[in-house]
Amino acid sequence: MSDTYFEILRPGTNSSIQDKGRNHLYHIGITVSGAMDQRIFILSNALVNNDLNEGTIEFAYQGPLLKLKNGNVNFAITGDVSFNILRKNSIIEEGKCFQNYFLENEDQIDIISTKNSIFGYLSVEGGFEIEKIWDSYSVNTKAKVGPNNGEKFSAGEKIYIKKTKIENFVEKKIDYENSLEKTIRIIKGTNFNYFSENSKNKFFKEEYLVTNLSDRMGMRLEGPKLDNIVNTNIKSEGLVKGVVQVPADGNPIILFSDHGSIGGYPKIAVVITADHDKASQLIPGSKIKFKEISLYEAEGLFKIYSNDTKSYLEQIK
Amino acid sequence: MIKNISNLGDAAIYCDFGNEVNEKINLNVISYFNHLKKLAKENKIEGITNLTPSYNKLIISFDLSITNFKKITKIFETLKVTNNNQEDSKKIKIPLCYDEEYALDLVSLSKKLKIPTNEIIDLHLNKEYFCYMTGFIAGMPFLGDIHESIRVDRLQTPRIKVPKGSIGITEQFSNIYTFESPGGWSIIGNTPLEVFDKLNLNNPALIKPGDKVSFYKISKQEYLNWNE
Numbered sequence: 001m002s003d004t005y006f007e008i009l010r011p012g013t014n015s016s017i018q019d020k021g022r023n024h025l026y027h028i029g030i031t032v033s034g035a036m037d038q039r040i041f042i043l044s045n046a047l048v049n050n051d052l053n054e055g056t057i058e059f060a061y062q063g064p065l066l067k068l069k070n071g072n073v074n075f076a077i078t079g080d081v082s083f084n085i086l087r088k089n090s091i092i093e094e095g096k097c098f099q100n101y102f103l104e105n106e107d108q109i110d111i112i113s114t115k116n117s118i119f120g121y122l123s124v125e126g127g128f129e130i131e132k133i134w135d136s137y138s139v140n141t142k143a144k145v146g147p148n149n150g151e152k153f154s155a156g157e158k159i160y161i162k163k164t165k166i167e168n169f170v171e172k173k174i175d176y177e178n179s180l181e182k183t184i185r186i187i188k189g190t191n192f193n194y195f196s197e198n199s200k201n202k203f204f205k206e207e208y209l210v211t212n213l214s215d216r217m218g219m220r221l222e223g224p225k226l227d228n229i230v231n232t233n234i235k236s237e238g239l240v241k242g243v244v245q246v247p248a249d250g251n252p253i254i255l256f257s258d259h260g261s262i263g264g265y266p267k268i269a270v271v272i273t274a275d276h277d278k279a280s281q282l283i284p285g286s287k288i289k290f291k292e293i294s295l296y297e298a299e300g301l302f303k304i305y306s307n308d309t310k311s312y313l314e315q316i317k
Numbered sequence: 318m319i320k321n322i323s324n325l326g327d328a329a330i331y332c333d334f335g336n337e338v339n340e341k342i343n344l345n346v347i348s349y350f351n352h353l354k355k356l357a358k359e360n361k362i363e364g365i366t367n368l369t370p371s372y373n374k375l376i377i378s379f380d381l382s383i384t385n386f387k388k389i390t391k392i393f394e395t396l397k398v399t400n401n402n403q404e405d406s407k408k409i410k411i412p413l414c415y416d417e418e419y420a421l422d423l424v425s426l427s428k429k430l431k432i433p434t435n436e437i438i439d440l441h442l443n444k445e446y447f448c449y450m451t452g453f454i455a456g457m458p459f460l461g462d463i464h465e466s467i468r469v470d471r472l473q474t475p476r477i478k479v480p481k482g483s484i485g486i487t488e489q490f491s492n493i494y495t496f497e498s499p500g501g502w503s504i505i506g507n508t509p510l511e512v513f514d515k516l517n518l519n520n521p522a523l524i525k526p527g528d529k530v531s532f533y534k535i536s537k538q539e540y541l542n543w544n545e
Contacts, residue, residue, distance in 0.1 A: 026367040026378070027350065028513075028522040029452035134518060143455060144496070145515075187326050235338055236453070238369030238376035240329045262371055262452040270326030273381050295386060298327035302381050 002129050004071030004164040008157045012111065014060040014141075014215075016152045017128060018121075020053045022136035022145075026238060026261045030145060033138035033257050036119045036216060036280040039309050040078040040176070044123040046313050047076035047100045047172050054127040055137030057159070060118050063111025064153065068103050071164040075109070076100040079120025080178045080281075083111040099173040102166065117178065117281040126163025140258045142217060172316045179278040184254075185291050187298055189244060189267035194230040199250075202226075203268065207287040208252065214284060216258040221288070225250030228266060236264040242271035242279075244290075256280055272298040274305035318345065322393060324386045325376060332375040338489070340462070343449045344400055346370045347527040351405045352398045353377065362392055370526050371450045372459075406527045408445075411493070411508050413484055413532040414540040419507035421483070422472070426503050430467060440464040441505060441532065446491060448528045456495040456513030456522040460530050463491050475501035482507045484532070493524075509535075509543035 018041065021034025035041035035058055042052045057064070063081065076099065077083055083095040086108040095101065095109075097120070103109065114120050130137055130147045137147060144150035153159070192200070208223035232248040239245075243255045245265040254271060257280075269290065271279050282288060293301070318334070325331040332349065334342050350370040357365040364384030369376040379389060415423065415438050427434045446460035463486055471487050476499065479485070483494040485502025492502060495513035512523045524530055535543075 023366040026369040026376075027451065027526065029455040029457055032367070133515075134521075145455065187324065190323065190325060190331050235336070235372050235374075236450075236459075237371040237374040240325060240376065240378055242326050242328075260453060261369060262450065267325070270329075272326065273328050295324050295327055299381070299385055302327065306382055 002160050002162055002164050004073070005069050005158040005160045006066040007069055008064055008153055008155055008159065009067055009108070010065035011153045011155050011157070012059045012062045012064040014152055015057055015064045016139040016141060017055045017130055017137045017147060018058040018139065019055045019137045021138055021257065022134055025134060029261045030134070031140065031143070031257070031259055031261050032241065033140040033146065033216075034136070035121065036257055037079070037121075037277040039277050039305075039312075041121050042309065043098065043174055043176070043312055044076050044078040044121040046316060047078070047098070047174065048074050048123050048125040050123060050125060050127060054123065055130060057122040057128075057153070059111055059120055059122070060114070062113050063120060063122070065108060065110045066159075067108045068105060070105065071161065072102065072104045072166055073161055073163070074100055074125035074166045074169055075103055075122060076172075077111065077120060077122050078176070080115045080117040081111060081120040082113060082115060083109060086110055098176045100171060102169045116180070116283065118283055119281060124161050124163070125166060126161065129160035129162045142258055174312050174315050176312065179281070181278055182282070182286060182288050183291050184279050184288055185272045185275050185293050185298070185301070186244065186269035187272060187295055188292060189269045191230075191234065191266035192268055194228050194266045195246070195268060196227040196229045199224070199226045204290055204292060207289055210282050210284050210286040210288060212284045216256055218256055218259055219254045219279070219282070221252045221254070223251075226252060226268060230266075232266070233264050234266055236262045239263050240270070242273070242276055243267050244269040244271065254279060272301060274298065274301040319349070319393070322390055327386070328379055328381045330377040330379075330386060330389055332377070334373045334375070336373065338372045338449075340447050342373045343447070344527070346373060346375050348400050349375050349398050350526065352396070356392075362389065365389075371452075406529060407525075408529045408531075409524055411512070411530060411532050412510055412535045412539070412543070413506045413508050414535050414537055415506040416537040416540070418537065419480075419483070419540075420505050422503040423505050426467075426469065426505065429469065432466065437467055437505065438534070440467050441486070441491065442534060445529050445531045448524050448526055448530055449490070450526050451522060451524065454494070454496050454498045456524070457492055458512070458524040458530065460491045462489040469503055471501035472503060475499055479504060480507065482509065482512075484508060507540070509540050
């Protein structure tokens with residue numbers, strides 16, 4: 001076992017280990033979980049020469065304050081994040097996202113906060129020495145699933161790092177553009193026609209406010225109430241990331257990584273895969289609009305999304 | 318058989334088997350689930366990430382970077398699924414203690430239904446149940462159908478914490494709370510058996526969709542001595 005670790009001096013508001021997610025277990029009630037912003041999660045791994053699905057520390061709003069012990073590491077932070085590197089000779093270096101840094105024994109990383117977004121990622125070369133559960137590092141704190149007993153990180157804990165020494169540090173950088181897009185593209189859901197004509201029109205024409213009641217499970221929105229004219233409950237059935245469901249109160253909820261595996265609220269829409277990352281980064285108070293597109297268009301937009309990811313990866317090859 | 322196949326967003330397929338909730342339709346869902354699971358395992362279908370059966374729907378999630386709606390629905394054109402659940406279905410017996418310490422709602426249920434508590438217990442015991450689906454919380458089985466005379470609606474105010482192992486009933490179903498969780502079902506007893514074992518990495522859920530489940534009564538003493 002490795003001797004190199006981060007001591008958590010401050011855990012941050014919601015810091016947990018995440019990878020791409022956990023598949024093939026929906027049918028026994030275990031959801032996918034995984035990084036909320038999949039693209040910048042992948043890029044954080046790429047910046048430190050990792051397998052693209054290596055476990056990273058995902059943080060939300062205020063991030064952790066970490067002190068490195070017994071080794072040195074190559075790390076990178078991705079997102080729209082302000083952070084400092086506190087060198088042991090008390091020099092404070094302002095950190096930049098989307099580039100890697102060499103961290104020496106006893107240095108600290110102080111992730112102050114995300115800026116115009118919610119989630120950021122911290123990766124280290126070689127990854128963290130954490131046990132995978134059902135083939136994934138991802139933690140679901142609501143269901144208590146994953147390593148660390150399904151809990152987020154807490155103060156005083158040690159996060160062990162597999163690689164104890166970096167012999168050959170090469171600087172890498174990605175010129176990344178954070179999305180400020182407030183239009184979320186959707187495909188009509190299986191219960192779209194449960195809603196009144198007036199509500200269906202408003203759903204596309206008017207703005208919805210992202211509320212504080214948003215987390216890794218889902219994002220609660222407020223706006224024109226969606227009037228269900230058929231039934232406010234359906235027989236419980238499977239759910240997927242991106243589903244926009246509408247409970248009896250008429251306010252839509254977008255489901256994210258830690259959503260329940262099944263549920264009984266009508267589905268008015270599903271956010272297209274290409275927009276999952278940007279939707280998950282919308283901060284409370286944002287005003288968003290939904291735009292309907294076809295399945296064919298959504299598949300095309302996913303190709304563009306994948307190609308964009310590829311070209312970011314090519315910047316550091 | 319499948320009544321309608323549509324897309325649920327751009328990375329999932331929504332198979333609709335009807336609107337009723339009964340064993341016949343559900344068995345159909347589970348037969349498709351088992352069949353597709355096998356095909357995915359043998360790599361005869363690429364890109365499937367999850368299969369989610371429920372009462373009368375089956376959702377197939379896939380990785381959009383590997384496959385798409387058209388490619389997977391094409392497979393359905395030649396798919397021959399028979400309603401055969403035998404090879405995948407297990408019979409499971411669950412010990413259940415109906416002692417008043419665990420049967421949180423048995424007395425109020427008895428008053429509401431005007432049926433003596435021992436009769437409610439007998440009606441619950443004298444049936445083999447079919448597992449329609451698992452979910453809501455990890456490994457929670459939805460078992461049906463319970464005897465018509467003991468069917469009730471959800472509690473008016475759901476409990477914030479239902480103890481782990483609790484057996485609940487509501488509408489035509491009985492369930493098992495695999496973890497402590499919020500819940501609105503009427504609790505009639507508790508099982509000491511580990512129905513969902515987090516530490517079992519290969520097979521954490523004891524009960525799977527399509528399994529047959531029956532309960533047998535144990536005393537409080539047997540309950541307390543269960544793990545010794």
